[in-house]
Amino acid sequence: MHSDNNAKMLHYQGHAVACRDNESVLDAFLRSGVSIPFSCKSGVCHRCMVRCIDGDIPQHAARKLPEHQQAAGCLLACQCHPTGPMVLAPQSPENRVTRCLLSDVVFTEDKRWRLYFEPITRLKYRTAQLAKLMSHELNGECAATFLSSPDEDFLVVVELEAGVRLPDWLQQPSPEGLEFCLRGPLPVEPEDPVMPMPPEPGLWDELGGDRVVRAVLTSFYEKVYADLELRPFFERVTMDRIIGKQFAFLKENIQGEPVFLGEQPRNTHNWMVISDALFDHRQNLMLQAMRAHGLTDGLIARWARYEEQFRPEIVKYKPWLKRFGDLMVDTEQYEVCLLDEATVCDYCEGEIPAGTLVRYHKRIGKIGCDACVSATTPEEQRCPP
Ligand code: HEM
Ligand code: FES
Incomplete structure (x- = not known):
């Protein structure tokens, strides 16, 4: 009987594996050299637990797991015989x-x-x-x-x-x-920064070069800016800016051309509390954008690996300080300054005269007039003397 193996394509951490008929997800990974923890291969030890980000979870694959893990999309790879394509991610400490x-x-x-x-x-x-x-x-x-x-x-x-x-x-x-x-x-902040993978200059051309990568990123960020969970992070960033930054970052990492002017992910995302589940959600939107532009599963997996490697620097459960060499800077706090020149309030656009003491948030940089600042929390009402 003919079977279309691509119909059961598994995406996992920058790998694309076609799962064969009568094969479990675990066996498909082991056959393809994809490293995943396992022990009993019979649904007992739960070592092979992974999470499903997209696709249908066969009922048998999750039936031995407690309700909260089922609700989080967890399944046992050794008990999972896919019925269609699946996007999977490792178990999360969450x-x-x-x-x-x-x-x-x-x-x-x-x-x-x-x-x-x-x-x-x-x-x-x-x-x-x-x-x-x-x-x-x-x-x-x-x-x-x-x-x-x-x-x-x-x-x-x-x-x-x-x-x-x-x-x-x-x-x-x-x-x-x-x-x-x-x-x-x-998890806490890793002690060592991510050592990026070496570039693969040929991959950039295989992806379709500048034109295709930019088109994929445009479709991707259109999804991100329309997404209820992701768009709050981008409140102060224009879509053009982030597409340009991400394009240069990827080009530098994949092709090896030094074209990226910006900070490394550790410092750019330091204030963003991004769970494993949110990171996976983003990666799934990226994967959808890549598919929509006709990239093959193999190319998608190779590109995704360049993003996946930064997960330890981006997933976090409370903000990190910014790190400049040995210097750590807390950007999540207010500072006070004396205005040399009159300016307008960032909240109501009313005038704030020169000589006013104003309080501003170090990262966001916004300042408010007396009326707006006193409309916030009691701690923020008054600048220290
Ligand atoms: C859920 C996951 C992610 C979220 C919510 C997120 C969010 C953001 C936001 C809001 C910015 C703009 C920051 C600013 O301009 O102030 C940004 C910048 C950036 N992100 Fe992400 N990001 C995520 C994952 C990633 C991943 C996986 C990568 C690595 C491939 C990445 C690479 C970058 C780069 C290179 C910049 C530009 C840095 C710069 O301005 O110098 N991000 N991200
Ligand atoms: S390997 Fe033990 S439950 Fe899957």
């Missing part, structure tokens, strides 16, 4: 959930909530790593940082950020024994 028993809750002198608890199943973490606390029903998230050292004690200690209130589901007169869930731990 989908790792540990049940925990609360021992104590303390409100510290510097007004932070500190929680002491015992994980019911094994929890691997490092001090200062981030996690999300969730109610027993897995709703109502709240960010926390690990304070304890994993080798010190069996009790884990986390702290909520200053000013964050204790979620309702943790407010009990006697909290001991209360059950909640912990999502994560979430």
Whole structure:
């Protein structure tokens, strides 16, 4: 019987693999040399769990997984016999959930909530790593940082950020024994920057050169700017600018021509809290744009690898400081300056006279007149003397 293997094309981390009839996703990956964790090959160990970003998940592939993982599109690669094309991504720490028993809750002198608890199943973490606390029903998230050292004690200690209130589901007169869930731990900033892959000059021409790459990027950013989850990040960036930047960046990386004038992804995206799931969503829009311009699955995979390599510098769960060599700069704060010349308010366009003390956000750079600034939060109403 004739079968069209391309009908079951699997995209995974810059690889394109045609899955054969009667073959599982795991077997297709292993046959093609795609590295993926696995052990039992029989649906027991869950080592081969991946996430489906696009395509239909066969029911059998996810039936042994808890509801929250099914809802996040997780499946077991060894149990998955695709019925059509699929876009897959590795497991994300966001989908790792540990049940925990609360021992104590303390409100510290510097007004932070500190929680002491015992994980019911094994929890691997490092001090200062981030996690999300969730109610027993897995709703109502709240960010926390690990304070304890994993080798010190069996009790884990986390702290909520200053000013964050204790979620309702943790407010009990006697909290001991209360059950909640912990999502994560979430990855922290990698110690070493990404060493970009060497250029593949031939690939640029195979993709169709400047004309096709620019056309793909134009279609891609049209999707991004229309996307409810992605467009908020681009509020202050024109589409032409970002297409030009991305084009030059890719040309430099793929073709090896030094044409990119700009910052590396680590510093450009430092303030953007981008989860694995959002990164995958972006990559899927990119893949759709590449397909719409007739690129083959092989070419799509080779291009995607140049983007995928920057995932560790872009996915994060809280903003990073900007890094200039050894110098770290916090751009997520306000500064105050004395206006030499009159200017207009960035919010209401009313005049602000010369000699006014104005407060501006270091990254966004916007300044407001008295009326607009006092319309914001109480902390932002007044410039320090
Ligand atoms: C969900 C994922 C992503 C989001 C939300 C995102 C968002 C953005 C935004 C808003 C900017 C404009 C920043 C500015 O001009 O102030 C930008 C710039 C840029 N992004 Fe991304 N990005 C994502 C993923 C990526 C990936 C995977 C790459 C690598 C291929 C990348 C490479 C770049 C480059 C090269 C720039 C221009 C840097 C410059 O202005 O010097 N981005 N991105
Ligand atoms: S390899 Fe064990 S569940 Fe798939």
